[in-house]
Amino acid sequence: MSVQHVTSEGIDRSQPPRIKDAVDFQLTLKPYDKYVLDNGVEVYAIHAGAEEVMQVEWVFYAGNWYEEQKGIAMATNHLLKNGTKQRSAFELSEYIDFYGAYLNRSCFHETATISLHTLTKHIAELLPVVREMITDSIFPEQELDIFRQNMKQRLEVNLKKCDFVANRLIDEYLFGYHHPYGTYATAEVYDALNREAIEAYHRDYYLNGRLVLFVAGVLPNDLYQQLNSQFGSLPLRQQLLPERTHPIVAAQEKKYRISNDPNGVQGAIRLARPYITRRHPDYAPMQVLNALFGGFFGSRLMSNIREDKGYTYGIHSYVQNHVSASTLMVSTEAGRDVCEATIGEVWHEMKVLREEPVSADELLLVKNYLIGSVLGDLDGPFHIIARWKNIVLNELPEDYFYHSIDAIKSVTPEKLQELANRYLNPEDFYELIVV
Amino acid sequence: MGFTDICIMIRYERFELKNGLRVLVHQDQSTPMVVMNILYDVGARDEDPSRTGFAHLFEHLMFGGSVNIPDYDEPLQLAGGENNAYTTNDLTNYYCQLPAENMETAFWLESDRMLSLAFSKKSLEVQRKVVCEEFREHYLNKPYGDVWKLMRELAYTTHPYRWMTIGKELKHIEEATLSDVKAFFFKHYTPCNAILVVAGNVDMEEVKRLADKWFGDIPSGERYQRNLPQEPVQQEARRLTVHRDVPLDAFYKCWHMPSRLHKGYYAIDLITDILGGSTSSRLYQVLVKEKMLFSNIECYHFGSIDNGLLTIEGKLVKGVDMAAAEKAVEEILQELKEKPVEEKELQKVQNKTESMMAFEDMSLMNRANSLAFYELLGDASLMNSELNRYQSVTVADIQQYAQQIFDERNSNTLYYLAQKTNP
Helix, strand or coil, X not given: CECCCCCCCCCCCCCCCCCCCHHHCCCCCCCCEEEECCCCCEEEEEECCCCCEEEEEEXXXXXXXXXXXXXXXXXXXXXXXXXXXXXXXXXXXHHHHHCCCEEEEEECCCCEEXXXXXXXXXXXXXXXXXXXXXXXXXXXXXXXXXXXXXXHHHHHHHCCCHHHHHHHHHHHXXXXXXXXXXXXXXXXXXXXXXXXXXXXXXXXXXXXXXEEEEEEECCCCCHHHHHHHHHCCCCCCCCCCCCCCCCCCCCCCCEEEECCCCCCCEEEEEEEEEECCCCCCCHHHHHHHHHHHHHCCCCHHHXXXXXXXXXXXXXXXXXXXXXXCEEEEEEEEEEHHHHHHHHHHHHHHHHHHHHCCCCHHHHHHHHHHHHHHHHHHCCCHHHHHHXXXXXXXXXXXXXXXXXXXXXXXXXXXXXXXXXXXXHCCHHHCEEEEEC | CCCCCCCCCCCCEEEECCCCCEEEEEECCCCCEEEEEEEECCCHHHCCCCCCCHHHHHHHHCCCCECCCCXXXXXXXXXXXXXXXXXXXXXXXXXXXXXXXXHHHHHHHHHHHHHCECCCHHHHHHHHHHHHHHHHHHHHCCCCCCHHHHHHHHHCCCCHHHCCCCCCCHHHHHCCCHHHHHHHHHHHCCHHHEEEEEEXXXXXXXXXXXXXXXXXXXXXXXXXXXXXXCCCCCCCCEEEEEEECCCCCEEEEEEEECCCCCCCHHHHHHHHHHHCCCCCCHHHHHHXXXXXXXXEEEEEECCCCCCEEEEEEEEECCCCCHHHHHHHHHHHHHXXXXXXXXXXXXXXXXXXXXXXXXXXXXXXXXXXXXXHHHHHHCCHHHHXXXXXXXXXXXXXXXXXXXXXXXXXXXXEEEEEEECCCCC
């Protein structure tokens, strides 16, 4: 159909339509349902959504925090899908693929996860296979050999990329190579991987490990029974994780210029400082300062270094969050001739934030942007459970979400300036360029 | 084994303004947000061969201010919104998402930049530099970064898919002038060459009113008549070998495949899933796991609107001979041509497709984006019959199209070899 053409004389296109400030929106985070399986495993669930799909995530405390040999946590996690007593790697993959499901593994510092995305109608066929991976994985030698070879090859390609090299080095400067947050894989690490260590890690941190479950989507009515019958009898020792302390050994030298590729046309810049964790009272208001500084497209760094100078395709500042320590990071790739100038501009933007209060207009814009993006991020069940997972795994208070929103809404220019003086000083930052 | 199908039905209403702007509205009251998606029917394939990379550079300029609004991003961010855009060889797409209460802000911003850009000299200067950095970051400063430049020039002699979206060379971008920019804008960025989708928590009548209020008086422009040189049918195999400073030898082989609207598209899409794309696929299982010739291998296509390329690419295990690796790939293709796949294997990739579509449709942005794309193809309702088309593919279809496409004469092979460093 065609609508009647209404004469639009009188529209003043230079005037924006009236808006409702996003800071005036009431945001709600849908509460979770919680179940406890017979063996004490906690299940956090969000039942929501229009599509008949769901995800289940098995979070084990099996990250590299607990490994005694480098790479073992990552290899164990990856090879969970590569053979059980009942099925070969191919049979496992084929079975999961047949139901159109996606089964991924991820290894982090504290935790390592198995995640399953599937149409809700197939969940009953898939849970037993995940159980099998937890109880009956056998880590065949041949699978380990292929993994080792392919990971070494991939590493060799990645080491040609300045951004990859920069990401490894900056973590090492901040935490030290032997800290779980600062370490990385090398060819030697892959060479040293062995079945015995992997089997032991699997036994201690999966089969007898500590597990938390997160489920979200359109959930079947009997999901709890299904989960309990598959996972409620596993010999998980819920609270008893070995005590592990890892001293942070930060580098003394702060400034680095590394040549990785003599013909490189760009440099990877990383500026990073040790930072506060989510529990710190400054953390929430700092989200506003960080956004303003380099956290979104309209940020100071982006406006100056991309949109005014054209030095880079993109520049970002963000918090690299870990459970026990965090990093504030500025990251970009810039033309090799303008790398030093780029760093100069970053320091300059820090200085402006330390010395001049942010205008009310700019502050409102950033707040609206932040609240709007939270609002947009809340509508799917997978996003909602991700927020709860963050709260649960970091042992944050239940009202953390609302507390953060309030902190964003209420922060003042004076507070931001005070924060800039506390957290945005060049002398606290490690400074790295890899060309 | 058959599963009951989920009915994935995206409802929408469609109307056209007098100036030819096609408008689609999709209501979803479960979200507090609205997505506005504007697709312009212009991509890198529409560029002058001596001015490549222009459609994409232009996408950047669309954020440099419009005739009545000096800055696009700020007012949108103030309204709690965010946005992005992308350019492909076929089309250019802009989308933003914001709280439903502030929907009119999106109408105001998007209509002003459809009316006219500010054509600021400074913006052109800066974005030229930004795009050059993007070029360097993704295509020059990365190992294997020039593969698609080489492959496109090998596989296409005539059709403008010969160049990448980013452009053939930095020089074309560096030389762009303001008058090029203006000409391009008034040719392509007009109501009759655009599709507007509004999705989310919206009222249908309100959308109609606002569409007319903000877009109704923009001059229609001329409908762009696409008349691209067609690629002649390839008659003999083409091969290229290059040496580069990379650690591993890599193998790339492309075959021409039919267009997005060809009836064989669905079978061919499923062929790529049978061959690659998961750890139970044929190429992965045989070549990575059993024969250990490749450290990774994939099979994919770009979903191009015009005749496209089906690609197999992989990195070789060190020490493996390239010719032996290629022969092993050919054996797998031969098997697919000679022996019908089992029903169960076909069903596996059909199930995977069903599930992928359901996951994609969770996102409001994806739904809006798909509606615009199918409307561009000629009919937004195609979106709702896609699953059916995949599920109708038979074992015989798979074999027929495998035979048709995997013909050596139709192939383009690139050996991308690691430079031997002198001892």
